Amino acid sequence: MTGYILKRLVSAIPVLLGISVIVFLIMAMIPGDPATAILGSYATPENVEKLNRDLGLDQGLVPRYFIWLGNMLQGDFGRSFALNRPVLDEVLDRFGATLILAGTSFVLCSVLGIAAGVISAARQYGFADKAITFVVLLGISIPSFFLGMMMILIFAVQLRWFPVSGMWPIYGDRNLWVLMDHLAMPAFALAVVATGVIARLARSAMLEVLRQDFIRTARAKGVHERRVIWRHALRAAMVSIIPILGIQAGFVLSGAVYIEMVFQWPGVGRMLVDAILKRDILLVQGGVVFIAACYVLFNIMVDVAQALLDPRIKT
Amino acid sequence: MMAFLKLLARNRLALAGLIVIGMVVVLALITPLLPLADPDVTDTPNRFKPPFSEGAILGTDHLGRDLLSRLMWGTRLSLAMGLAAAIIAATIGSAIGIIAGYYGGRTDNIIMRGVDMLMAFPYILLALAIVAALGPGLMNALIAVAAVNVPFFARNIRGITVGIAHKEFVDAARLAGMRDREIIVAEVLPNVLPVIVIAMSTTVGWMILETAGLSFLGLGSQPPQADLGSMLGEARSALITNPHTSIVPGAMILIIVMAINLLGDGVRDALDPRLKSGALSRPMPATTVDRQGAVPAAKTESLLDIAGLRTEFRVRDRLYKAVSGVDLHVEKGECLGIIGESGSGKSVTALSVMGLVASPPGVITGGAVHFDGKEIIGAPYEVLRSLRGRRVAYIFQDPLATLHPLYKVGDQLIEAIQSHDSVSSADARSRAIGLLKSVRIPNAESRIESYPYEMSGGMRQRVGIAMALANNPDVIIADEPTTALDVTVQAQILSVLSDLRRERGLAIIFITHDFGVVGQLCDRVAVMYAGQIVEEGPTAAVLRNPQHPYTSRLIDCVPTLGGGQRKLSAIPGLPPVVDNLPVGCAFAERCDKAHADCRAGPVELVKTEEARKTRCLFPEVVSERSA
Numbered sequence: 001m002t003g004y005i006l007k008r009l010v011s012a013i014p015v016l017l018g019i020s021v022i023v024f025l026i027m028a029m030i031p032g033d034p035a036t037a038i039l040g041s042y043a044t045p046e047n048v049e050k051l052n053r054d055l056g057l058d059q060g061l062v063p064r065y066f067i068w069l070g071n072m073l074q075g076d077f078g079r080s081f082a083l084n085r086p087v088l089d090e091v092l093d094r095f096g097a098t099l100i101l102a103g104t105s106f107v108l109c110s111v112l113g114i115a116a117g118v119i120s121a122a123r124q125y126g127f128a129d130k131a132i133t134f135v136v137l138l139g140i141s142i143p144s145f146f147l148g149m150m151m152i153l154i155f156a157v158q159l160r161w162f163p164v165s166g167m168w169p170i171y172g173d174r175n176l177w178v179l180m181d182h183l184a185m186p187a188f189a190l191a192v193v194a195t196g197v198i199a200r201l202a203r204s205a206m207l208e209v210l211r212q213d214f215i216r217t218a219r220a221k222g223v224h225e226r227r228v229i230w231r232h233a234l235r236a237a238m239v240s241i242i243p244i245l246g247i248q249a250g251f252v253l254s255g256a257v258y259i260e261m262v263f264q265w266p267g268v269g270r271m272l273v274d275a276i277l278k279r280d281i282l283l284v285q286g287g288v289v290f291i292a293a294c295y296v297l298f299n300i301m302v303d304v305a306q307a308l309l310d311p312r313i314k315t
Numbered sequence: 316m317m318a319f320l321k322l323l324a325r326n327r328l329a330l331a332g333l334i335v336i337g338m339v340v341v342l343a344l345i346t347p348l349l350p351l352a353d354p355d356v357t358d359t360p361n362r363f364k365p366p367f368s369e370g371a372i373l374g375t376d377h378l379g380r381d382l383l384s385r386l387m388w389g390t391r392l393s394l395a396m397g398l399a400a401a402i403i404a405a406t407i408g409s410a411i412g413i414i415a416g417y418y419g420g421r422t423d424n425i426i427m428r429g430v431d432m433l434m435a436f437p438y439i440l441l442a443l444a445i446v447a448a449l450g451p452g453l454m455n456a457l458i459a460v461a462a463v464n465v466p467f468f469a470r471n472i473r474g475i476t477v478g479i480a481h482k483e484f485v486d487a488a489r490l491a492g493m494r495d496r497e498i499i500v501a502e503v504l505p506n507v508l509p510v511i512v513i514a515m516s517t518t519v520g521w522m523i524l525e526t527a528g529l530s531f532l533g534l535g536s537q538p539p540q541a542d543l544g545s546m547l548g549e550a551r552s553a554l555i556t557n558p559h560t561s562i563v564p565g566a567m568i569l570i571i572v573m574a575i576n577l578l579g580d581g582v583r584d585a586l587d588p589r590l591k592s593g594a595l596s597r598p599m600p601a602t603t604v605d606r607q608g609a610v611p612a613a614k615t616e617s618l619l620d621i622a623g624l625r626t627e628f629r630v631r632d633r634l635y636k637a638v639s640g641v642d643l644h645v646e647k648g649e650c651l652g653i654i655g656e657s658g659s660g661k662s663v664t665a666l667s668v669m670g671l672v673a674s675p676p677g678v679i680t681g682g683a684v685h686f687d688g689k690e691i692i693g694a695p696y697e698v699l700r701s702l703r704g705r706r707v708a709y710i711f712q713d714p715l716a717t718l719h720p721l722y723k724v725g726d727q728l729i730e731a732i733q734s735h736d737s738v739s740s741a742d743a744r745s746r747a748i749g750l751l752k753s754v755r756i757p758n759a760e761s762r763i764e765s766y767p768y769e770m771s772g773g774m775r776q777r778v779g780i781a782m783a784l785a786n787n788p789d790v791i792i793a794d795e796p797t798t799a800l801d802v803t804v805q806a807q808i809l810s811v812l813s814d815l816r817r818e819r820g821l822a823i824i825f826i827t828h829d830f831g832v833v834g835q836l837c838d839r840v841a842v843m844y845a846g847q848i849v850e851e852g853p854t855a856a857v858l859r860n861p862q863h864p865y866t867s868r869l870i871d872c873v874p875t876l877g878g879g880q881r882k883l884s885a886i887p888g889l890p891p892v893v894d895n896l897p898v899g900c901a902f903a904e905r906c907d908k909a910h911a912d913c914r915a916g917p918v919e920l921v922k923t924e925e926a927r928k929t930r931c932l933f934p935e936v937v938s939e940r941s942a
Contacts, residue, residue: 015431015432015435018428018429018431018432018435019432019435019436021432022432022433022436022441023444026444026445026447026448027444027447027448029448029449030448030449121597122597124596124597125596137573137576137577137580138573140576141520141569141572141573141576142569142572143524143527143528143531143544143547143565143568143569143572145528145531145547146547146561146565146568146569149547149551149554149561149565150562150565152554152555153554153555153558153561157555164555206597207596207597210597210598211597211598211673212716213711213713213716213717214716214717214718214719214720215598216598216671216673216711216717217709217711217717217718217719217779217782218719218730219600219671219703220669220671220703220704220708220709220711221703221704221708221730221731221734221782221785222700222701222702222703222704222705222731222734222735222786223704223730223731223734224700224734225600225696225700228600232719235719235721235722236719236720236721239721250436250437250438251437251438251439253437253440254437254438254439254440254443255439257439257440257443257532258528258531258532261531261532262551272443272447273443273532273533273534275447276443276446276447276451276534277451277533277534279450281447281448284443284444284447285444288440288441288443288444288447291437291440292435292436292437292440295435295436295437296435299435309721310721311721311766311768312720312721312766312768
């Protein structure tokens with residue numbers, strides 16, 4: 001297994017390089033002069049020229065890429081001009097909040113989605129199946145930012161169950177309960193779409209598996225139906241559900257942008273939108289590369305989970 | 316195409332989606348013609364008018380602009396953006412996919428690597444990066460959303476093109492001297508176009524959501540022009556004080572996307588051939604029982620007595636009578652063979668006993684099964700479950716498919732034991748090892764840790780037998796247990812079964828299409844044809860002196876060693892399809908002795924000798940066979 005993990009880690013290197021190339025090329029498309037964009041239109045030509053030299057912008061595309069890559073590998077993602085602090089510091093500060101939000105959402109959508117899909121398949125064409133199918137359709141059709149706003153209106157303003165927004169109260173203690181109180185609505189709003197997608201897939205994967213011969217064998221042994229569904233069938237269905245969990249993790253991670261805006265959550269997504277509006281290019285660049293790299297690593301963990309689950313994948 | 320539209324129309328939800336989205340599109344198209352207020356004229360004194368106020372049915376927004384008018388214009392813009400993004404993404408993505416799939420080789424490799432890289436990004440993040448570079452704005456958001464969806468189309472279309480690029484008509488075009496570009500346009504494109512259109516119709520909902528999302532963040536359409544997303548974004552600051560300004564555009568997005576999703580699901584279902592055949596329905600824990608008429612009493616005092624069993628498959632409007640009135644019984648310690656061609660109903664008979672016929676589509680429509688004196692057809696699930704494996708156990712045909720691929724064989728055995736017997740895991744484990752030894756698996760202690768895929772076919776079938784023995788059942792129903800195995804392994808398995816039967820006093824129902832196996836193992840044999848028993852009797856007598864023409868033809872099909880003189884004769888024709896059985900003898904069509912009487916009406920199974928029954932008006936004559 002260690003060998004398999006190492007192999008997957010090594011295979012991630014070209015993907016990470018590819019990501020850096022893509023981000024670099026996108027940023028190189030920026031019309032006009034980045035130094036002017038950074039220093040503003042009142043900058044003196046000397047200062048612009050100096051900054052261009054400092055950023056390596058007076059050189060060709062290829063050397064610029066390698067300088068940028070080399071700096072990143074040393075932990076230097078550049079400096080945010082709007083915040084006047086190193087990009088990496090800002091990203092790392094914000095990333096914790098996003099991770100808490102997206103991580104909670106991911107757990108929520110995996111558990112709820114799989115459970116809904118399994119129940120739906122087990123009760124195919126029954127009331128539970130129809131109810132779940134309808135809710136799932138609603139879930140994948142509603143924009144998460146609209147859902148978040150409606151949740152604020154109902155659960156925070158009308159019912160006063162949860163705080164309207166933010167991660168921490170302005171005054172008072174910062175403990176786990178306070179965090180969960182603030183986390184509940186945004187994590188749920190973020191999880192809804194992914195839950196729907198996972199539930200749909202889990203349902204069809206389960207229907208596929210339940211027709212297999214080994215299910216009949218389990219029943220012929222006298223295994224209780226509950227166990228047939230939740231152990232025998234689900235275990236086999238997980239082989240096709242897990243890759244979808246990996247994809248949905250990407251949706252949750254990037255969908256956090258909307259939810260962070262709606263709920264004023266101090267995460268990377270909001271930072272990115274602010275940075276885009278302020279044309280703080282280096283911050284966008286660093287943030288995007290950082291999140292994409294995290295996502296690649298997460299997908300390696302998904303592959304490893306898959307290998308642990310299915311002994312037929314040779315390690 | 317007509318059939319497709321009919322299927323779509325049958326799906327009421329899809330039709331509803333089509334109607335809703337059709338209405339929205341029509342309204343969006345005629346928006347410029349409607350007598351609406353100017354959507355961009357601000358009127359701050361009249362801001363935040365509630366819905367149903369005079370002059371503004373939906374109220375006004377934070378700048379006093381008419382919400383209805385803005386909603387209509389915004390819908391128009393959002394639909395146009397989503398559709399444009401879908402068309403751009405589909406065009407570019409499909410072009411890339413077709414090129415990669417058609418040329419293959421290195422071109423394909425390089426392109427698909429790039430596509431994989433793009434797919435390694437979390438979705439919206441890539442769109443954000445593109446907008447960051449191009450700057451906020453309607454067109455830039457459109458480009459960003461289209462760009463992030465290109466890989467999706469490239470991948471799907473490539474897969475389909477690869478399949479087409481190797482078809483005969485493409486080779487023919489190439490031989491005819493057409494250039495690659497001409498072949499792509501004239502031969503490949505028409506074949507992938509339907510797929511592109513379908514992929515587009517299922518993703519356009521996503522595109523609308525995504526463009527609205529970017530606008531919501533303030534990165535898409537810029538004021539005063541508004542699509543649904545930016546309307547929602549602008550309304551957000553007044554969410555708590557004036558929620559209607561948020562609800563109006565949000566609900567519109569929800570309605571549009573939901574209608575498109577309903578329609579897309581309908582399109583997909585209509586095109587998925589598996590759904591047409593009903594193959595995607597799952598079998599229930601026990602076969603459905605729907606018996607008409609009285610439940611027959613047991614005909615014998617045997618351990619297992621099947622009386623008048625009828626099992627059907629109901630697929631759409633067709634009815635397949637797989638088993639039509641079977642009487643069978645097996646005594647304690649006896650081995651009964653059931654023999655017949657595929658589709659004769661022998662497996663369905665066996666599976667009906669413990670309610671294991673896949674249902675839907677299987678339904679038991681008549682008859683009774685008495686086990687140990689108690690009727691078990693239609694018994695409560697818990698009664699059936701406690702009998703399954705504990706008193707009546709099954710061995711199935713293909714042990715690779717019938718063992719769970721992801722559990723160790725030991726765990727599967729332990730589970731079989733613990734399903735009926737609350738013993739500790741350690742005890743169950745040592746019993747499992749004992750079971751593996753009893754079916755002569757070498758190194759049972761280490762084999763218990765193996766996965767099914769690590770074993771040979773013969774070893775797997777031994778595991779299957781060990782599992783059937785786990786709870787010392789009274790009856791084992793073996794459904795072609797040796798069919799998938801080669802001859803030497805088959806002989807070993809048969810001898811294991813034969814020994815176990817002697818040692819434990821097991822009753823065995825052995826289903827096969829091989830008379831050689833029957834002769835080796837079974838005391839009695841029942842021959843099935845088209846869901847009925849056509850002949851039944853002691854094995855030796857039936858083999859020596861078959862009375863039904865079908866039995867004798869079946870025996871003639873078996874080659875014998877050293878029997879070179881005898882002519883091997885296959886039975887002409889095929890067994891009848893059981894959804895359209897003849898009134899009379901089902902074998903008449905293939906029988907060279909068939910007479911008008913045979914086809915006139917049902918032929919009864921009658922007693923011909925002591926312990927023998929035959930369903931034939933003109934049984935074979937005894938003296939015919941001496942070899």
